[in-house]
Amino acid sequence: xxxxxxxxxxxxxxxxxxxxxxxxxxAVHSRIAEGKSWxxxxxxxxxxxxxxxxxxxxxxxxxxxxxxxxDLDDCGPMLLDALIWIKSRIDTTLTFRHSCREGVCGSCxxxxxxxxxxxxxxxxxxLAQPAMIFPLANLxxxxxxxxxxxxxxxxxxxxxxxxxxxxxxxxxxxxxSPRERAAxxxxxxxxxxxxxxxxxxxxxxxxxxxxxxxxxxxxxxxLADSRDEGRGxxxxxxxxxxxxxxxxxxxxxxxxxxxxxNPGRAIAExxxxxxxxxx
Amino acid sequence: xxxRRPKSPNMQNYRPQLTSVLSFGHRLSGVALxxxxxxxxxxxxAGASGQDAFGSAQAxxxxxxxxxxxxxxxxxxxxxxCNGVRHLVWDSGRGFxxxxxxxxxxxxxxxxxxxxLALWTWWPA
Numbered sequence: 001x002x003x004x005x006x007x008x009x010x011x012x013x014x015x016x017x018x019x020x021x022x023x024x025x026x027a028v029h030s031r032i033a034e035g036k037s038w039x040x041x042x043x044x045x046x047x048x049x050x051x052x053x054x055x056x057x058x059x060x061x062x063x064x065x066x067x068x069x070x071d072l073d074d075c076g077p078m079l080l081d082a083l084i085w086i087k088s089r090i091d092t093t094l095t096f097r098h099s100c101r102e103g104v105c106g107s108c109x110x111x112x113x114x115x116x117x118x119x120x121x122x123x124x125x126x127l128a129q130p131a132m133i134f135p136l137a138n139l140x141x142x143x144x145x146x147x148x149x150x151x152x153x154x155x156x157x158x159x160x161x162x163x164x165x166x167x168x169x170x171x172x173x174x175x176x177s178p179r180e181r182a183a184x185x186x187x188x189x190x191x192x193x194x195x196x197x198x199x200x201x202x203x204x205x206x207x208x209x210x211x212x213x214x215x216x217x218x219x220x221x222x223l224a225d226s227r228d229e230g231r232g233x234x235x236x237x238x239x240x241x242x243x244x245x246x247x248x249x250x251x252x253x254x255x256x257x258x259x260x261x262n263p264g265r266a267i268a269e270x271x272x273x274x275x276x277x278x279x
Numbered sequence: 280x281x282x283r284r285p286k287s288p289n290m291q292n293y294r295p296q297l298t299s300v301l302s303f304g305h306r307l308s309g310v311a312l313x314x315x316x317x318x319x320x321x322x323x324x325a326g327a328s329g330q331d332a333f334g335s336a337q338a339x340x341x342x343x344x345x346x347x348x349x350x351x352x353x354x355x356x357x358x359x360x361c362n363g364v365r366h367l368v369w370d371s372g373r374g375f376x377x378x379x380x381x382x383x384x385x386x387x388x389x390x391x392x393x394x395x396l397a398l399w400t401w402w403p404a
Contacts, residue, residue: 001381001385002378002381002382002385003297003377003378003380003381004377004378005377006377010294010296015294015295016294017291017292017293017294017295018290018291018293018295020290020291021291022288022291022292023291024290024291025290025291026286026288026291027285027286029283029285030285030286030287030288031285032288053287055285057284062285063285111287111292111293113294114292114293114294115293115294115296132292134287134288134292135287136287137287137288137289137292137293138286138287138288138289139286139287140284140285140286140287141284141285141286141287142284147287148284199293201289201290201299201302201303204289204290248302249302249366249369250298250299250302251298251302251375251380252293252296252298252299254298254375254377254380255296255298255377255380262375262376264369264375264380265372265375268369268370268372268375269372271370272370272371272372
């Protein structure tokens, strides 16, 4: 009932999702049909069932939910291993992003059993049966588990995530005391997997104008940087009913961050700075 | 591309968590209180327009559905109040550790239930 760390898997078996119809308010072309069910591999004794969202941009049909059965004795321990196993043994067309396989690149972020996490750091043993594997929530889907994140990156670009400095560049680097550097701890580690933004109800309803937790955490990362001289303009750009203030402190972001960061706190710090400068 | 890009499901697929459920509850209880304010105004107007009207209003309020509605409004009031305090703490930049978020959330649920039940148990009816 009490959650200490974001990597704790939800313990309650019910409710796994909100009690609304699967296709409630969903546009016709986004409705999910029942897909193909693949049999268990022959001779397998330990089997995990994965229900995976599929969408083929070259086909005529809309998205569907396929059922795969994975031989746990023949594949690695993490969900990403199982996806790779399916791709090499059952269906080579299964498409997903992945790179580092150790939770530092953020490529394989997806909605796993209803919460967002990176597939490479979620153990198969921690999945529900059958496990529900969807692309990151609330994004246009390019193919299968690959969402189009260009809007999210455009929002990230809006906060100008680079050092703003008026003073002439020094001979060597711009210096920071260990204490000033420590102010960035908990913020610089963000890998831009967008698990938080994709899990934020406020971003679901107002994502066109609300920047979302990932981008706002990055905004705070630059506001908190002692070397940055653009604080005023940065706050001006965020002083907006939608960009910042559509955050209603729901805190799904902090619950779902695969890096254990705290976008909720970062946003609160920005709001405090807004108040402070009003004097 | 022969098919428009579909949108991956959000609300329809995301797990209800204490974080989101209590936030939806805050919005819902706020709406309930706004409706309750209309009810309160109607009750006062009935009282101002004479004994008959007030009698009908009382009969409506004290009927079983009326009492259930009244109980839900008091629950909404205490929930909105307690969760409002939780939001004030957050606005001060404190209480963002996951443990604090969850402990505070459950405290709000428990406190608002206890306050509503206590009011209905001990209010001199």
